[in-house]
Amino acid sequence: MKITTENFIKHFKKGKEPALEYVIDEYAGIVKAIVYNSLQSYNDPHVIEECISDTFLGAYENAKQFSGGQEDFRKWLCTIAKFKAIDAQRKLVKQPIAAEIETDILTAQSAEEEFIYQSKTNELLVLMARLDEIDRDIFTMKYFLNMQNEEIATKLGLTKAAVDNRLYRGKKRLQKYRIEGAYT
Amino acid sequence: MKNIYKQLDKLKMDTDLQPMDVSKLEKARIKQNVLRNKKKTHMPKIASAAVAVVAASFITFGVAFPTLAAKLPIVGNLFESFVDDKSYVFEKFADHASDIGATKESNGISVTVTDAVYDGENITIAYTMISDQDLGERPILEGKLHAEEFGDAYEHFGFAPKEMGKKISDTEYAGLLVYGLVDGPKPEEIHVTWDGSRIINLDNVNNNHSGDWSFQFNLNALESTSVNFANSNITSEAVGIQVNLQKITETPVSTTIYLSELVDLPTVSMEESEWRGAQIEYDITDDLGNEYNAIHYVDIGHSTDFKGRMSNPRITTTQFHPEATTIYVTPIINVYKMMNSEGNLELIKEPYSIEPLLIPLTE
Numbered sequence: 001m002k003i004t005t006e007n008f009i010k011h012f013k014k015g016k017e018p019a020l021e022y023v024i025d026e027y028a029g030i031v032k033a034i035v036y037n038s039l040q041s042y043n044d045p046h047v048i049e050e051c052i053s054d055t056f057l058g059a060y061e062n063a064k065q066f067s068g069g070q071e072d073f074r075k076w077l078c079t080i081a082k083f084k085a086i087d088a089q090r091k092l093v094k095q096p097i098a099a100e101i102e103t104d105i106l107t108a109q110s111a112e113e114e115f116i117y118q119s120k121t122n123e124l125l126v127l128m129a130r131l132d133e134i135d136r137d138i139f140t141m142k143y144f145l146n147m148q149n150e151e152i153a154t155k156l157g158l159t160k161a162a163v164d165n166r167l168y169r170g171k172k173r174l175q176k177y178r179i180e181g182a183y184t
Numbered sequence: 185m186k187n188i189y190k191q192l193d194k195l196k197m198d199t200d201l202q203p204m205d206v207s208k209l210e211k212a213r214i215k216q217n218v219l220r221n222k223k224k225t226h227m228p229k230i231a232s233a234a235v236a237v238v239a240a241s242f243i244t245f246g247v248a249f250p251t252l253a254a255k256l257p258i259v260g261n262l263f264e265s266f267v268d269d270k271s272y273v274f275e276k277f278a279d280h281a282s283d284i285g286a287t288k289e290s291n292g293i294s295v296t297v298t299d300a301v302y303d304g305e306n307i308t309i310a311y312t313m314i315s316d317q318d319l320g321e322r323p324i325l326e327g328k329l330h331a332e333e334f335g336d337a338y339e340h341f342g343f344a345p346k347e348m349g350k351k352i353s354d355t356e357y358a359g360l361l362v363y364g365l366v367d368g369p370k371p372e373e374i375h376v377t378w379d380g381s382r383i384i385n386l387d388n389v390n391n392n393h394s395g396d397w398s399f400q401f402n403l404n405a406l407e408s409t410s411v412n413f414a415n416s417n418i419t420s421e422a423v424g425i426q427v428n429l430q431k432i433t434e435t436p437v438s439t440t441i442y443l444s445e446l447v448d449l450p451t452v453s454m455e456e457s458e459w460r461g462a463q464i465e466y467d468i469t470d471d472l473g474n475e476y477n478a479i480h481y482v483d484i485g486h487s488t489d490f491k492g493r494m495s496n497p498r499i500t501t502t503q504f505h506p507e508a509t510t511i512y513v514t515p516i517i518n519v520y521k522m523m524n525s526e527g528n529l530e531l532i533k534e535p536y537s538i539e540p541l542l543i544p545l546t547e
Contacts, residue, residue: 003413017219018213020218020219021215024211024214024215024218025211028210028211028214029203029204029205029206029207030201030202030203030204031205032203032206033199033201033202033203033204034199034201036204037201048216049210049214050214050217052214053214053218053221055216056214057217057218057222058189058452059189060191060218060222061222062187062190065193066193067193068193071197073192075195075197075198075199076189076192076193076196077195078197078198078199079192079193079195079197080189080192082197082199083188083192106491121188125187125188125191126193136191136281137191137194137195137327140188140191140192140195141195141197144188144191144192145197149419155197161286
C-alpha cells in the first residue's frame with residue numbers, strides 16, 4: 001500500500017499508521033509555524049514540540065470528523081494546530097509557579113481543575129449546538145481559537161459591530177440554555 | 185455539534201503563515217510521540233495486569249528461594265549498567281553476546297563472566313564481582329588476556345584495553361573490559377584465556393585485592409565489513425596539523441574509525457625549546473544532529489622529525505543512525521606543557537577544534 005497525495009485522506013480516516021506518517025511528513029512545517037507563532041514567547045522548544053504532537057494526535061484520533069479534499073485537510077489541520085496552541089497557552093498560564101506547597105494537595109487540585117475544564121468544554125459544545133450556525137462559528141473562533149472580534153468579522157464578511165452583537169446575544173442565550181439544562 | 189474537531193473542520197480557516205523547517209529528527213520524534221500516545225489509550229488495562237503478574241511472581245520467587253535470590257547477580261543486561269558513561273557504545277551488544285556464565289571465587293571475591301562479544305575489532309567482556317569487602321566505586325578485574333590464535337602478536341603492543349567498573353549495590357559490582365585489537369591479526373575464532381590477578385579500584389589504586397580468577401572461553405568473530413579510505417583524501421588540516429581518514433570497519437555492534445594524525449609540535453605549540461605535547465580528541469556527530477559516544481585509542485606521541493612517522497589513533501563508536509548520510513569527525517586539539525618536574529601536565533590554552541572530517545555514508 002503506497003500512500004500518495006490522492007489516497008492519504010482515505011487511509012488516514014481508517015487509522016492507518018503509514019498515512020499518519022505521511023501526514024506528519026507533509027504538514028509538520030505548517031503546523032510548526034502556527035504553533036510557534038502562538039507559543040514562541042514561552043521560549044520552550046519542548047512545549048512547542050508537544051503541541052505539534054498533540055495536533056497530529058488530535059487529528060488522527062478524530063479523523064472521522066473530517067470531510068473534504070486535500071486543501072480542506074490542510075485548513076483543518078491548521079485550525080486544530082491553532083486550537084491546540086491556544087489550549088496549551090491557557091494551561092501554561094494556569095500552571096502554578098513552583099512554591100513550597102505539599103505536592104499531593106497540588107495534584108489533587110490540578111486534576112480537579114482539569115476535569116472541570118474538560119467538562120466545561122464539552123458542556124459548552126453541547127450548548128453551542130443549539131445556536132445558529134453562524135453564531136456557532138463565531139463562538140468557536142472567539143473561545144477556542146482566541147481570535148479578535150475584528151478578525152472574526154473579516155473572516156465571515158460581517159462588520160465588527162455585528163460580531164460584537166452576536167457574541168453578546170449568544171452569551172445571553174447560552175446562559176439561558178445552561179439554566180434550563182440544570183432543570184432537565 | 186458534540187465534537188470540536190467537526191466544528192473546526194466546518195470553519196475552513198486558512199492561514200497566511202509560511203511552513204517552517206522541520207528536521208528529520210524532529211519529525212521522527214513527533215511520529216514516535218503520536219504513536220506512543222495513541223497506543224497508550226488502549227494499553228493501560230493489559231499493562232497493569234501484566235505488572236501485577238510480574239510483581240506477584242517476583243514476590244513468590246523471593247519467598248520460596250531466599251538463598252538463591254540473595255546469590256543472584258545483577259539481573260538484566262550488564263552492558264546497560266554503563267549507559268551513563270561517555271564511552272557507552274554498547275546498545276547492540278546484548279543481542280550479539282555469547283553467554284559465558286563462568287564463576288571463579290578467590291580471596292572472598294566471586295567474579296562471574298556473564299557475556300562476551302568479539303567483533304573482530306574489540307573483545308568485550310562483561311562481568312560481575314560479588315564480595316562483602318568494599319571494592320570501591322569503580323573496581324575492575326585486571327589481568328593478562330591472551331588467545332592462542334594471536335601468537336605473540338599482542339605480546340607488547342598493538343592492543344588497547346579500556347576498563348570500566350561500577351558499584352551496583354553494597355556487595356555487587358559490574359565490570360566491562362573492552363580489549364581493542366588495534367594493530368595485529370584479527371582471527372575468525374579465538375580461544376581466550378583471561379588471567380585475572382587483581383581487582384583494583386580505578387578511583388583509588390591503593391584499594392586492590394589480589395587473587396586468581398582465570399577464565400577460558402571461545403568466541404567467534406561477528407561479520408564485519410571494512411572500507412579503505414587511505415586514498416580517498418578525507419582530511420582535516422590546520423596549521424601544523426593533518427588528520428586523515430584511513431579505514432572504517434563496521435560490525436553488527438559497532439563502528440571503528442581508523443585515523444592518522446600528523447602534528448608538528450613546534451608549530452602547534454609555538455615553542456621551540458621547551459617540551460610540549462599535543463593530544464587530539466574527537467567529537468563524532470552526524471548530519472541529523474546525533475552525537476555518538478566513543479572509545480578512543482590514543483596512539484603514542486607525535487613526531488615530525490622522522491619522515492612518515494604518524495600517530496594512528498582509533499575510535500570505536502556505535503552503529504550510525506540508519507538515516508544519517510554524513511558523519512562529522514571533529515578533531516579537538518589540546519596542547520600541554522609540563523607543569524612541574526614530576527611530569528604533571530597543564531593545558532597551555534583552551535582546547536580548540538578544527539574543520540571536521542566529512543565521511544559520506546553509502547549503502
